[in-house]
Amino acid sequence: MASEQTSEQTTKATTLWDRFLASALDPLLDREAMKRQFERIDWQMEGDRLATPGLVYPEYYRSGNFHGVEGGYLSPGAAVSYDPITRYVLPPNEDWVREGVIQSLRSQPRRILDLGCGTGSTTLVLKRTFPEATVVGLDLSPYMLVMAQYKATAEGLKLDWRHGKAEETGFEENSFDVISLSLLFHETPPAVSQAILRECFRLLRVGGEVIVLDGNQESLRQTPWLMEVFEEPYIAEYAQGDVAAWMQQAGFANVETRTHWWIHQVTRGVKPLPGQEWVTDESLGEGEMAFA
Numbered sequence: 001m002a003s004e005q006t007s008e009q010t011t012k013a014t015t016l017w018d019r020f021l022a023s024a025l026d027p028l029l030d031r032e033a034m035k036r037q038f039e040r041i042d043w044q045m046e047g048d049r050l051a052t053p054g055l056v057y058p059e060y061y062r063s064g065n066f067h068g069v070e071g072g073y074l075s076p077g078a079a080v081s082y083d084p085i086t087r088y089v090l091p092p093n094e095d096w097v098r099e100g101v102i103q104s105l106r107s108q109p110r111r112i113l114d115l116g117c118g119t120g121s122t123t124l125v126l127k128r129t130f131p132e133a134t135v136v137g138l139d140l141s142p143y144m145l146v147m148a149q150y151k152a153t154a155e156g157l158k159l160d161w162r163h164g165k166a167e168e169t170g171f172e173e174n175s176f177d178v179i180s181l182s183l184l185f186h187e188t189p190p191a192v193s194q195a196i197l198r199e200c201f202r203l204l205r206v207g208g209e210v211i212v213l214d215g216n217q218e219s220l221r222q223t224p225w226l227m228e229v230f231e232e233p234y235i236a237e238y239a240q241g242d243v244a245a246w247m248q249q250a251g252f253a254n255v256e257t258r259t260h261w262w263i264h265q266v267t268r269g270v271k272p273l274p275g276q277e278w279v280t281d282e283s284l285g286e287g288e289m290a291f292a
Contacts, residue, residue: 029084041150043076047142050149052163060189060234061140073118073141082119082144090183092261098122100260101180101211102129104268109133109177113203115166115196116140116184120148120159122213126180127157136160136176138169167195173202182213186238190246193238197250204271210252212243216265226263243267 062074072078090097101122110133114123117137127135137159139145145161152159164170166184179200185193200210220227220239227235244257244267252269253276260266 029081034080034084038076038080041076041146043079043143043146046146046149047076050145050161050163051142055163055165057140058165058192060192073144076143076146079119079141079143079147082147083121086121091263094121095125097261097264098125098182098213100213100264100266101125101182104211104258104266105178105209107177107207107209109209111176112136112178112180113138113169113171113176115169115179115181115200116187117148117161118144118183120145120151120161122180122182123148123159124152124155124157126178127152127159133177134160136162138162138164138166140165167192167199169199169203171203174205176203177205177208178211179204179208180211180213183215185212185214185243186232186235188238189234190237190241193241193243194246194249197246197252201251201271206271206273208271210247210269210271212247212267213260214238214243214265216259216263217241217243219263 057074061072073082087094098121102125109130112126112130112133112135114120114126114135114137117123117139118141120137123135123137127133137145137148138161139148140163142163145163148159149161152161162169166181166188181196181200184196188196197210204210215235215238217239220235224236227239243265244255247255247267247269250269251271253272255267255269257265257267
């Protein structure tokens with residue numbers, strides 16, 4: 001037993017994250033600012049306030065580490081460190097990458113849902129772009145939602161933050177015009193990602209758009225070392241999949257994937273009328289942004 005534990009510890013300590021990325025990032029991070037951020041929030045109280053009573057966390061979410069964080073996102077430390085780290089590990093620029101969601105939309109939505117919203121970075125971009133829309137951010141970590149709400153309050157933006165599972169949201173069907181998913185699927189098993197897309201189909205109104213922003217699956221397959229740098233338990237399975245195919249299987253039409261800043265991709269689909277396999281661009285309205 002002792003030798004097994006030693007072996008496990010050695011494996012954890014020699015991941016590429018520990019040997020390369022963590023040490024490279026450390027000089028770039030303002031540890032004092034992160035400490036102040038941590039100390040100014042009553043994480044237990046705020047997390048309990050946002051948490052859904054009785055929610056059972058899926059095994060895939062609570063059993064692994066993400067980005068080298070022990071225990072994954074179910075800790076205040078993950079919520080405090082996520083934004084400072086992501087700023088440096090989402091090339092070429094985090095803001096430019098997240099703008100891919102906005103650039104892909106062709107409609108003027110009234111109700112938007114951001115699934116797996118994390119600390120709300122993409123959710124806030126959506127609210128700034130569509131200030132009159134109702135924007136909802138849903139995440140499985142109450143601590144990430146605490147940070148998201150903190151950021152929104154600092155900007156004076158009013159959003160609706162919900163604690164729950166993206167594959168089983170509890171929202172009414174046909175209740176959203178746009179659903180976005182940023183950097184989520186590489187952190188969920190493919191079966192869960194496909195279940196999430198089926199939930200998106202249920203939630204969207206006819207003509208509604210789903211936008212998935214994530215790592216470029218073809219690029220990841222061609223550069224396996226890239227998958228080892230970040231401590232992501234499901235990224236290899238994600239790389240072998242095809243988001244566009246998953247979207248089509250869920251019932252979406254006009255599905256397109258485009259490369260975004262070389263190592264990312266954006267996949268868009270539309271919920272068609274019952275019995276239709278496609279939706280014409282004319283049905284989206286004159287003057288709306290083309291997906292290109």
